[in-house]
Amino acid sequence: MEVRSGDELPVSSILAIAKKEFKESISNRWFLVLSVIFFLLILQIPYIVLMLLGFFSYSNIPGKTGIFLAHAISFGGLITLIVGSLSIVTEKEQDTLSFLLTQPIRKLEIIIGKFFGLLLVISLMMGIGFGLAMLPSIGEEEIISIGFLNFIYSILVMVGSASVMIGLSIAISVISASRTMAVSLALFTWLFFTLIYGSGFLGYMLITVNETQAYFYFIFLNPIEISNTIMHLILNPILSPSLPARFMVNYFGIGGSFVPLGIGLLIWSAAPIVFSIIEFYSREY
Secondary structure, three states, rough: OOOOOOOOOOOOHHHHHHHHHHHHHHHOHHHHHHHHHHHHHHHHHHHHHHHOOOHHHOHHHOOHHHHHHHHHHHHHHHHHHHHHHHHHHHHHHHHHHHHHHOOOHHHHHHHHHHHHHHHHHHHHHHHHHHHHHHHOOOHHHHHHOHHHHHHHHHHHHHHHHHHHHHHHHHHHHHHOEEEEEHHHHHHHHHHHHHHHHHHHHHHHHHHHHHHHHHHHHHOOHHHHHHHHHHHHHHHHOOOOOOHHHHHHHHHOOOOHHHHHHHHHHHHHHHHHHHHHHHHHEEEEE
């Protein structure tokens, strides 16, 4: 890998690391495996089994576009966390990180380069998996009714959600002592945001009388919920508006809802990266 000399702009080093991360990831056999797994998770194995048994046709699944997009955020987060959590810790275990740090390159550039490299990898992986899942729907009325721009906006939300998970996964990778620890923390993080957090919110709603405050907590303290809420607002009425989406519309209006939600997603994207950089600099390798 080429790195910059002392008087070159750091962009060259960031691009070099991003390119290295991208090449190493797509050349790994796990790239294709995880792409297929992502496809199966979106499509949902029960749907596949029922269709193979002839209970109903693919075209009769109501709201499948919205279902696929919503599940892409959730399951895409799982894949992203696992892949990204191995980015730094693998180099530590293989002793390539210490060699990289002997080069004229800063730790800041390593983190940012890996972030953009992983973002390209995950975007490609999600594109393959989601593209395969949506292939049978091309030309259907439901797809046409979404509109081209709304479909593009939905993809951008998926990428934005992936950027948050990449930041979290890099933070996990920096603090982990082994790949086993990194993957375990990644799985726990995903379970927390998708299952534990939601269950805790339901319990909170049973005892609180301040519903407005509760919904603010529920939406903005969970990046996956922020992404899902944006997705519901974009695809309404294909996706039935969720309770958080209804709350945002009632409180801010449809157009006004995108501003706080977008800011929330940006903060969630930046915060883990800032933490990773600070923690990375504090450690000796």
